[in-house]
Amino acid sequence: TTERPPFKVRDLALAEWGRKEIRLAEQEMPGLMAARREYGPSRPLEGLKVMGSLHMTVQTAVLIETLVDLGADVRWVSCNIFSTQDHAAAAVAVGRDGTPDAPSGAAVFAWKGETLEEYWWCTEQALVWPDGSGPDLLVDDGGDATLLLHKGVEYENAGAVPDFDPDAEPEEWGVILSLLRRSLAEDDRRWHRISADIRGVSEETTTGVKRLYEMEKDGSLLFPAINVNDSVTKSKFDNLYGCRHSVIDGLNRATDVMLSGKMAVVCGYGDVGKGCAQALRGQGARVVVTEIDPICALQAAMEGFQVKTLEDVIGEADLFITATGNKDIITADAMSRMKDKAIVANIGHFDNEIDMAGLQRTPGIERINIKPQYDEFVFPDGHSVLILAEGRLMNLGCATGHPSFVMSASFTNQVLAQIELALHTDRYERKVYVLPKHLDEKVARLHLDQLGARLTELTDTQSKYLGIPKSGPYKPEHYRY
Numbered sequence: 222t223t224e225r226p227p228f229k230v231r232d233l234a235l236a237e238w239g240r241k242e243i244r245l246a247e248q249e250m251p252g253l254m255a256a257r258r259e260y261g262p263s264r265p266l267e268g269l270k271v272m273g274s275l276h277m278t279v280q281t282a283v284l285i286e287t288l289v290d291l292g293a294d295v296r297w298v299s300c301n302i303f304s305t306q307d308h309a310a311a312a313v314a315v316g317r318d319g320t321p322d323a324p325s326g327a328a329v330f331a332w333k334g335e336t337l338e339e340y341w342w343c344t345e346q347a348l349v350w351p352d353g354s355g356p357d358l359l360v361d362d363g364g365d366a367t368l369l370l371h372k373g374v375e376y377e378n379a380g381a382v383p384d385f386d387p388d389a390e391p392e393e394w395g396v397i398l399s400l401l402r403r404s405l406a407e408d409d410r411r412w413h414r415i416s417a418d419i420r421g422v423s424e425e426t427t428t429g430v431k432r433l434y435e436m437e438k439d440g441s442l443l444f445p446a447i448n449v450n451d452s453v454t455k456s457k458f459d460n461l462y463g464c465r466h467s468v469i470d471g472l473n474r475a476t477d478v479m480l481s482g483k484m485a486v487v488c489g490y491g492d493v494g495k496g497c498a499q500a501l502r503g504q505g506a507r508v509v510v511t512e513i514d515p516i517c518a519l520q521a522a523m524e525g526f527q528v529k530t531l532e533d534v535i536g537e538a539d540l541f542i543t544a545t546g547n548k549d550i551i552t553a554d555a556m557s558r559m560k561d562k563a564i565v566a567n568i569g570h571f572d573n574e575i576d577m578a579g580l581q582r583t584p585g586i587e588r589i590n591i592k593p594q595y596d597e598f599v600f601p602d603g604h605s606v607l608i609l610a611e612g613r614l615m616n617l618g619c620a621t622g623h624p625s626f627v628m629s630a631s632f633t634n635q636v637l638a639q640i641e642l643a644l645h646t647d648r649y650e651r652k653v654y655v656l657p658k659h660l661d662e663k664v665a666r667l668h669l670d671q672l673g674a675r676l677t678e679l680t681d682t683q684s685k686y687l688g689i690p691k692s693g694p695y696k697p698e699h700y701r702y
C-alpha cells in the first residue's frame with residue numbers, strides 16, 4: 222500500500238508569512254482580482270477538479286485561490302524541483318480559513334529542493350483524487366503533468382513500460398519510467414481512469430506548448446489544449462518583462478557579483494532572451510547575443526547587441542545565460558574552456574540547455590557547494606565555473622521568479638482558459654488553441670489602471686475609417702506587436 226497524505230509541504234508554520242505576502246501580491250494582481258469579482262458569483266468551475274503543475278510561488282497562490290473562488294477543487298505541484306516558495310505552499314495548504322493545526326486549503330505537494338523521485342511522486346499525488354479519480358482540468362507549465370498522463374495511457378495500451386537506457390537518456394526519464402512501471406504492475410488501467418474526464422489543459426510556457434503541438438501533429442493528444450503562452454499578454458510580457466526583472470534578481474541573490482562592465486552572453490534572443498539582454502545592458506554589462514534565427518539575430522544587432530557564436534567569446538565572457546528552450550547549448554567542453562570563475566546559468570524551462578551531466582562526468586572535476594542552488598565546479602587545471610541552480614531555471618531556483626504584476630497578466634489568461642475549457646468543452650477538439658484576441662485585450666485592459674495608464678477611445682468616425690469596432694479587437698490575427 223502506498224502512503225497518500227492529503228498534502229505535503231515543507232512546514233505549515235511558514236503559512237503566516239506566506240499569507241502576508243499573498244495579501245500584498247493580491248494588490249499587485251488586478252487581473253486575477255477582477256476575475257474573482259466577475260466570475261466568483263457564477264462559479265464556472267463549481268464541482269470541477271483542477272490539477273496544476275506550475276511553480277508553487279506567492280503569485281501562483283493567488284491563482285490557486287482564484288480558481289478555488291470560482292468553484293474548483295484544486296490539487297497542485299510545482300513544475301520544478303527548486304522553484305517552490307515554501308511559505309507560499311504552506312499558506313495555500315493551510316488555506317484562508319484554516320490554521321496550521323487544522324489546515325483546510327488546497328492539496329499542495331511541493332517544497333523547495335525536491336529530489337527527482339519526490340518531484341514525480343508529487344505530480345502523481347496531485348493527479349489522483351482521494352477517490353481514485355483524476356482531474357477535469359489541468360494547468361500545466363512545461364507539460365510534465367500532461368506528459369505523465371500521456372505516457373501512462375500509452376504504456377497501459379502497450380501493456381508494458383519500455384526499458385531505460387541510462388547511456389542515451391537523461392536520469393529523469395528513468396525516474397518517470399520506474400514510476401509508471403510500478404503503477405502498471407499495481408493497476409493496468411489507472412492512467413486511463415485518471416485521464417478519462419479531462420476536458421483540457423491550459424499550458425503556460427513556450428517549451429510546454431512546443432510539446433503540445435508535437436502531440437497534436439502526431440495525433441496522440443488525448444484532450445484539447447489552450448496555449449496560454451502565445452496570448453500576447455503572456456509571452457510579450459511575462460517572458461520579456463518578467464525575465465528582465467528576475468534574471469538580475471537570480472544573478473544577484475546567487476552570486477552578488479558586479480555585472481557592470483562584464484561581458485555577458487545571452488544565448489537565444491526570443492522573448493526571454495530579449496528581456497535578459499535588456500536587463501544586463503541596464504546593469505552596464507557588455508552584452509553578446511547568440512542566435513540561430515536570422516530574424517532574431519538581426520533584431521539583436523539592430524538593438525545594438527553584438528551577435529556572435531559561443532565559440533567566438535567562450536574564453537572571454539564573464540557570464541553566460543541560456544534562454545533558448547533548446548538543448549546542448551553550453552557543453553561540458555565549452556565550460557572547460559571558459560575564463561576562471563565564469564558564471565553559467567539557464568533561464569529556459571528545462572535544465573538540458575547546459576550539459577550538467579557531462580560536467581559532472583568530466584574526469585577530475587571537483588564540485589564545491591557554495592550555498593543551496595549555487596555551485597563551483599573546479600576543473601583539473603584549476604579554473605572553475607560557477608553554476609546557478611544546477612542548470613535549472615535560475616530566476617526561480619535562485620530568486621523568486623517574476624513579480625506579481627506581470628504574473629497577473631499570465632494567470633488571468635490561465636483563468637480565462639480554464640473557464641473556457643470548463644464551460645465550452647464541446648467547442649474544442651483534441652487540438653491546441655489560443656484564446657481569442659478580445660480576451661487577450663481584456664487581460665491588458667484589466668492591468669492599465671494600476672499603472673495610471675489612460676486609454677484613448679476611438680471616435681465613431683475613426684472607428685469607421687479604420688474598420689475597427691470601438692470595443693476591439695483592435696488588431697488582425699497576424700499582427701505581431
Ligand code: NAI
Pocket residue numbers: 426427428429456459460463464488489490491492493494511512513514517544545546547550568569570571614615616617622623
Ligand atoms: P522563443 O522561442 O521566443 O526564443 C528562443 C530563441 O532561442 C529563439 O529565437 C531561437 O531561435 C533561439 N535558439 C534556439 N536554439 C538556439 C541555439 N542553439 N543557439 C542560440 N539560439 C537558439 O522562446 P522564449 O519564449 O523566449 O522561451 C525560451 C525558454 O524560456 C523556453 O524554454 C520557455 O519555456 C522558457 N521560459 C522561462 C521563463 C522563466 O521564468 N524562467 C519564462 C518564460 C519562458
